[in-house]
Amino acid sequence: MKELFQAVTIKEARETILNHVTFPRDGEKVSLLSALNRCLLHDVVAVDNVPGFDRSTMDGFAVRARDTFGASEGLPAYLEVTGEVLMGVAPEGELKPGQAWRIATGGMLPSGADAVVMVEHTEELDDKTIGVTRPVAPGENVVRRGEDVPAGSVVLPAGHCLRPQDLGILAAAGVVAVEVRRPLRVGIISTGDEVVSPEEKPAPGQVRDINSYTLYGAVAACSGEPRLYGIVRDDFHQLQERLARALSENDMVLLSGGSSVGTRDVAARVIDSLGRPGVLFHGVSLKPGKPSVGAVVNGKPVFGLPGHPASALVVFELLVAPLIRSYSYPQESFREFPLRARITRNLRSAAGREDFVRVKLRLQDGELHAEPVLGKSGLITTMVRADGLARIPAGKEGVETGEWVEVKLF
Numbered sequence: 001m002k003e004l005f006q007a008v009t010i011k012e013a014r015e016t017i018l019n020h021v022t023f024p025r026d027g028e029k030v031s032l033l034s035a036l037n038r039c040l041l042h043d044v045v046a047v048d049n050v051p052g053f054d055r056s057t058m059d060g061f062a063v064r065a066r067d068t069f070g071a072s073e074g075l076p077a078y079l080e081v082t083g084e085v086l087m088g089v090a091p092e093g094e095l096k097p098g099q100a101w102r103i104a105t106g107g108m109l110p111s112g113a114d115a116v117v118m119v120e121h122t123e124e125l126d127d128k129t130i131g132v133t134r135p136v137a138p139g140e141n142v143v144r145r146g147e148d149v150p151a152g153s154v155v156l157p158a159g160h161c162l163r164p165q166d167l168g169i170l171a172a173a174g175v176v177a178v179e180v181r182r183p184l185r186v187g188i189i190s191t192g193d194e195v196v197s198p199e200e201k202p203a204p205g206q207v208r209d210i211n212s213y214t215l216y217g218a219v220a221a222c223s224g225e226p227r228l229y230g231i232v233r234d235d236f237h238q239l240q241e242r243l244a245r246a247l248s249e250n251d252m253v254l255l256s257g258g259s260s261v262g263t264r265d266v267a268a269r270v271i272d273s274l275g276r277p278g279v280l281f282h283g284v285s286l287k288p289g290k291p292s293v294g295a296v297v298n299g300k301p302v303f304g305l306p307g308h309p310a311s312a313l314v315v316f317e318l319l320v321a322p323l324i325r326s327y328s329y330p331q332e333s334f335r336e337f338p339l340r341a342r343i344t345r346n347l348r349s350a351a352g353r354e355d356f357v358r359v360k361l362r363l364q365d366g367e368l369h370a371e372p373v374l375g376k377s378g379l380i381t382t383m384v385r386a387d388g389l390a391r392i393p394a395g396k397e398g399v400e401t402g403e404w405v406e407v408k409l410f
C-alpha cells in the first residue's frame, strides 16, 4: 500500500507536542468540598496548632504520671478524684500531686496533668478515691498540643493533589477554601458529514456521534474539563470557524474523524490557518491510530484523532491522556503500562510499529492473563469488552501464547 504520510513514533509525537505547549498557570479558589483531586497552587501553612491543647485519647483519669509509678493490681496507687473535665471546655484550676480528674476521650488535660489512666486500669473505691492498677508514662494516652500539625508548619506543599485525608487536615487547620490549578479546558469537536447527534434517529448512511461522548468521559477521567462543540461537516470554513472558537475558549482541542488522507488536507489546512507552528506530525507509527494528527496553535495543542471510535480512544490514552495528566497531576510519576500479563494467543504485528491490543484480563493461578479482544477499530464494543491495552513493542513481529506483555488499564 502507498505510504500516506511520514509517521513518527509515539515518543517523538509526545515530545514534539510538549516542546511547543504552554500550559496555563492561573488558579481558582475552591471550597474544601470541591477540592478533591485538585492540585494546590501554593503551600498551605497551619495558622493554629492541631490539636490546640493536650488532649486525652482514652476515657479515664487525668493524672501526674509519677503518681502511678510502681502501681500494680496487688498494690494500687490511690488517688483523690478532685475534678471532672467537661468536653469542649478548658478545665479550670490545676491538678495537684496525688489527685485525679475524670476525663473522656478528646477532653482537654488540666494543667498539672501529664498522662491519662484508662478507666479499665482503675478501681473506684468511693466517689472520691480511685486505685490505679497499672502505671502510665508521661504523655501516655495523650495527644500533645500541636502534635498532629504544629502552628506555622507547611500542612501541604504547592503542587500536592488533594486526597480525602488531605481535605481532613485542611479542615483541622481551619482552611476552608484553597487555591488550586484550574482544570485544563479541553474542547471536543466531532467531524463528518455522516455523524449525527445521539438524540437523532440516523438515516441510512448516518451514524450517531460516539466520539464526543467517549472523549468527554476520557477527558473528565484525567481531571480535565471537557466541553463539547458539536458535530461539524467536512467543510473548511465551518471547521475553521468552530475550531477557532474552541481554541479561543480552551487550552486544548480534540477533533475526531477526518484525520486520514481523504480529508486530512481540510483538517490540517484549517489547523495551519489558525496559528503557529500548526501541524507538527500527521501519522504515528502505531496500530490502531496511525492516521493521527498532532498540532500546536499558539501554545495550545490540537489533536486530530481517528474517526473510528476504538482508535480515537486508544490514541487518546497514548498521546492525550499523559499530557492532560501531566498538567492535572504535576507531581505524579507513574508507569504507563504498570501490569504484566500472559497473552492467551499468538498475535502478529509489523516490526517498526507499536501495536496496542485491546485485552480482557483474568486472574488464573496467581497470574494475570490477557485475552485479546479481536475486532475492527470501528467497533465500540471492542473497547467495551476490554479491560485495557496490551503493548507489543515496535521491535517485535508479534507475541506467542504465554508470552508476557505489558498492560495498561482503561
Ligand SMILES: Nc1nc2c(c(=O)[nH]1)N[C@H]1C(S)=C(S)[C@@H](COP(=O)(O)OP(=O)(O)OC[C@H]3O[C@@H](n4cnc5c(N)ncnc54)[C@H](O)[C@@H]3O)O[C@H]1N2
Pocket (backbone or CB within 6 Å): 004, 190, 191, 192, 194, 195, 207, 208, 209, 210, 211, 212, 256, 257, 258, 259, 260, 261, 262, 263, 288, 289, 290, 291, 305, 306, 307, 308, 309, 311, 377, 378
Ligand atoms: N485508504 C485508506 N483508508 C483508510 C486508512 C488508510 O490507511 N488508507 N486508514 C484507516 C484507519 S486505520 C482509520 S482509523 C480511519 C481514520 O479515518 P478518519 O480519521 O479520517 O475518520 P473518518 O474517515 O471520518 O471516519 C472513520 C470511521 O469512523 C466513523 N466516525 C467518525 N466520527 C465518528 C463519531 N464521532 N462517532 C462515531 N463514529 C464516527 C466514520 O463514520 C467512519 O466509519 O481511516 C481508515 N481508512
Ligand code: MOO
Pocket (backbone or CB within 6 Å): 287, 288, 289, 290, 291, 306, 308, 311, 312, 377, 378
Ligand atoms: O488506525 Mo485505524 O485507527 O487502525 O483503525
